Amino acid sequence: MPATSPVTPFQRVLVAACGSSDVVTLPQSILAMRFALGLQVRVVLSAAAASFVTARAFTAVTGEPAHDEHPGTEAGVAHLDLARWADLVLVMPATANTIGKAAHGIADSLLTTCILAAAAPVVFVPSMNAAMWDRPAVQRNVEQLRADGHGVVPPVGVLALSTGTVTGRGAPPIGDVLQWAADFVGQGRDG
């Protein structure tokens, strides 16, 4: 976290975790969100994300049941309950795949259904290699998300898993992500 932590206009954050390799760093960010900022965090994760980090790990770091693509036995409708609960949906890390689905209103998984059902602001935190990020198809989808009123955090240069060089496009530090989201939500409220 940066020296000055953001003052956030949200308290209950639904993190929608996608299958970027960067998802391995997400548990640490969630701990900072909980214990440095006092946010309540719940996680829904895609099948691809669960192949990197288990739902059990997210349950451990959030203190709340994490939702993967395996339906639980609890009563209620998970995507609606989660969508109602959150006052911010943070799609982090956001893959090219999920960005594309969300831009086209596709809801073929719990995670993408939560995005579509959310009443709260939705902020995407893209993470992928630079070649993917620069593709016209991805940029078109990002523009569509923005046109639909969603936030898309501008990615920064990060270490790419495949080369060990700074050719990835990924999340700024979590404090900066939350500050960006707070500014985005604040702008929406004011205007």
Ligand SMILES: Cc1cc2nc3c(=O)[nH]c(=O)nc-3n(C[C@H](O)[C@H](O)[C@H](O)COP(=O)(O)O)c2cc1C
């Ligand atoms: C090792 C590995 C790393 C990957 N990293 C990324 C990534 O950083 N960004 C991305 O958009 N896709 C990445 N992918 C591809 C996604 O996992 C794939 O598109 C998947 O279908 C995404 O599903 P989801 O959007 O439902 O999570 C990676 C795949 C593998 C096997």
